[in-house]
Amino acid sequence: MAVHNAEEVDVVVIGMGPGGEDAAGRLAEAGLSVVGVEARLVGGECPYYGCVPTKMMIRGANLLAEGRRIPGLAGDATVTADWTQVAKRIREEATDSWDDRVAAERFTGRGGRLVRGYGRITAPGEVTVGDQVFRPRRGIVLNPGTEPVVPPIDGLAGTPFWTNREAVRAEAAPGSLVVLGGGAIGTEMAQAFSRFGTRVTVVESRDRLLAVEEPEACDLLREVFEREGITVRTGARATAVRHADGAFTVDLGGETVRGEALLVSTGRRTRLRELGVGAIGLDADARTIETDEWMRAAEGVWAIGDVTGKGAFTHMSMYQADIVVRDILGQGGPPADYRAVPRVTFTDPEVGAVGLTEAQARERGINVRTGLTRIPESSRGWIHKAGNDGFIKLVQDADRGVLVGATSAGPAGGEVLSALAVAVHGEVPVERLRHMIYAYPTFHRAIETAVKDLEV
Numbered sequence: 537m538a539v540h541n542a543e544e545v546d547v548v549v550i551g552m553g554p555g556g557e558d559a560a561g562r563l564a565e566a567g568l569s570v571v572g573v574e575a576r577l578v579g580g581e582c583p584y585y586g587c588v589p590t591k592m593m594i595r596g597a598n599l600l601a602e603g604r605r606i607p608g609l610a611g612d613a614t615v616t617a618d619w620t621q622v623a624k625r626i627r628e629e630a631t632d633s634w635d636d637r638v639a640a641e642r643f644t645g646r647g648g649r650l651v652r653g654y655g656r657i658t659a660p661g662e663v664t665v666g667d668q669v670f671r672p673r674r675g676i677v678l679n680p681g682t683e684p685v686v687p688p689i690d691g692l693a694g695t696p697f698w699t700n701r702e703a704v705r706a707e708a709a710p711g712s713l714v715v716l717g718g719g720a721i722g723t724e725m726a727q728a729f730s731r732f733g734t735r736v737t738v739v740e741s742r743d744r745l746l747a748v749e750e751p752e753a754c755d756l757l758r759e760v761f762e763r764e765g766i767t768v769r770t771g772a773r774a775t776a777v778r779h780a781d782g783a784f785t786v787d788l789g790g791e792t793v794r795g796e797a798l799l800v801s802t803g804r805r806t807r808l809r810e811l812g813v814g815a816i817g818l819d820a821d822a823r824t825i826e827t828d829e830w831m832r833a834a835e836g837v838w839a840i841g842d843v844t845g846k847g848a849f850t851h852m853s854m855y856q857a858d859i860v861v862r863d864i865l866g867q868g869g870p871p872a873d874y875r876a877v878p879r880v881t882f883t884d885p886e887v888g889a890v891g892l893t894e895a896q897a898r899e900r901g902i903n904v905r906t907g908l909t910r911i912p913e914s915s916r917g918w919i920h921k922a923g924n925d926g927f928i929k930l931v932q933d934a935d936r937g938v939l940v941g942a943t944s945a946g947p948a949g950g951e952v953l954s955a956l957a958v959a960v961h962g963e964v965p966v967e968r969l970r971h972m973i974y975a976y977p978t979f980h981r982a983i984e985t986a987v988k989d990l991e992v
């Protein structure tokens with residue numbers, strides 16, 4: 537039935553995650569009438585529950601670890617961990633106590649109109665938020681993001697378990713913590729809490745931590761975690777959870793692990809049915825929204841961010857937002873290209889990776905050649921000593937003579953990754969990488985050794 541009180545605007549952005557906020561702001565600055573719809577906090581998961589607060593935890597945790605490395609290198613030190621300082625920074629500096637007024641005003645200051653509430657597509661070209669109905673002339677941009685998956689484990693529902701959203705609000709580091717899921721969130725938080733004195737057990741159902749990355753990275757992380765006193769259980773499935781007397785007991789079928797707190801970090805989910813994508817002919821039961829290379833999901837509808845399934849990263853959301861803005865404004869430029877997607881897990885050592893892993897390259901039938909070097913064997917790694925764990929691994933397409941993937945694990949592994957990201961993105965011939973100059977004694981100079989290793 538046609539809605540007569542619908543309001544005409546140029547663009548409606550549903551979900552103001554990092555990409556949605558950026559796209560909405562830029563389109564408004566370009567003179568379009570833009571409505572940004574947000575059900576929770578403008579800016580999305582990253583600033584309030586994701587990247588920013590967790591990297592504040594990690595900054596604190598890594599300072600403690602460095603302090604503990606002083607003996608034998610620079611004197612003596614006694615470090616005393618105090619989580620309340622992390623909690624205070626997260627509350628006051630990162631999130632304004634989970635208040636998005638600054639972000640909301642930043643958006644309206646760019647000329648956008650913020651509508652608070654849950655947006656749904658109710659017909660082609662129609663978005664409903666509560667009792668407000670909008671008819672965007674130019675299009676709808678979907679940036680709904682993801683939320684934590686809570687697996688259907690017997691006894692889990694109804695217990696006071698944490699997801700990332702409760703963990704970043706922790707006012708104290710618990711005495712002990714069970715982390716369910718050893719992916720990006722699980723590994724980052726496990727190490728951060730452990731360094732603040734929490735006894736941590738990580739339970740991962742696959743046979744490796746960070747299983748999507750190179751096996752060398754997974755093995756390295758496990759070795760470092762165990763050395764630091766973190767208990768790792770891989771290939772382990774939780775069959776039941778109980779919470780009594782302030783403690784969780786997690787049954788792994790044959791073994792039980794306990795913790796004062798339980799973090800569920802077993803992946804993310806989308807809610808496409810509630811978003812109303814069925815009204816524009818998309819599969820409401822799908823996990824992701826398929827788009828073309830211009831992020832178009834249907835006539836007059838674009839999708840960006842985690843929901844596209846191309847990598848749940850803030851930089852992906854922002855990258856895709858830029859493509860949508862250029863498409864809507866008719867500015868041209870290149871469409872989406874996912875050959876060189878960089879990602880960094882901010883454990884210590886940081887695990888940075890770009891493009892394909894060796895296994896992915898082989899699955900694609902690429903004639904693969906790999907090169908690997910260990911950071912402790914490099915000049916800088918040897919000098920660095922304590923905390924020098926890491927490696928650089930290169931994945932070469934031997935037929936084309938270019939890198940199709942690389943992993944850089946180590947101190948500043950995410951920063952070293954930048955050179956490798958340029959090499960993969962720019963398809964720089966390996967022959968050129970072999971004959972360039974790498975500054976001595978940097979961590980990135982190990983790239984030269986890894987390139988040489990490609991020859992053998």
Ligand SMILES: Cc1cc2nc3c(=O)[nH]c(=O)nc-3n(C[C@H](O)[C@H](O)[C@H](O)COP(=O)(O)OP(=O)(O)OC[C@H]3O[C@@H](n4cnc5c(N)ncnc54)[C@H](O)[C@@H]3O)c2cc1C
Binds near residue numbers: 551848851852
């Ligand atoms: C603990 C943690 C750590 C992370 N660390 C990093 C990191 O270090 N680096 C990195 O690159 N990425 C990191 N990520 C991932 C990163 O947070 C996300 O990829 C990023 O937020 C981009 O997500 P998005 O653009 O899809 O939307 P989101 O940030 O998920 O935001 C979507 C917004 O849409 C709103 N919304 C959803 N549906 C509707 C609707 N129907 N109507 C109105 N509003 C709606 C939601 O309330 C939300 O605010 C981390 C994630 C987590 C959980």
Ligand SMILES: NC(=O)c1ccc[n+]([C@@H]2O[C@H](COP(=O)([O-])OP(=O)(O)OC[C@H]3O[C@@H](n4cnc5c(N)ncnc54)[C@H](O)[C@@H]3O)[C@@H](O)[C@H]2O)c1
Binds near residue numbers: 719740804847880881
């Ligand atoms: N530094 C970063 O860029 C960063 C940091 C954190 C999160 N993120 C993003 O957020 C996304 C979500 O993070 P995440 O860690 O929740 O998901 P994830 O997919 O990275 O890891 C989830 C892990 O949980 C395991 N698992 C699933 N069910 C399980 C069960 N019942 N018991 C035990 N293990 C189980 C999976 O095998 C997987 O290893 C990531 O994919 C990443 O893109 C990025």
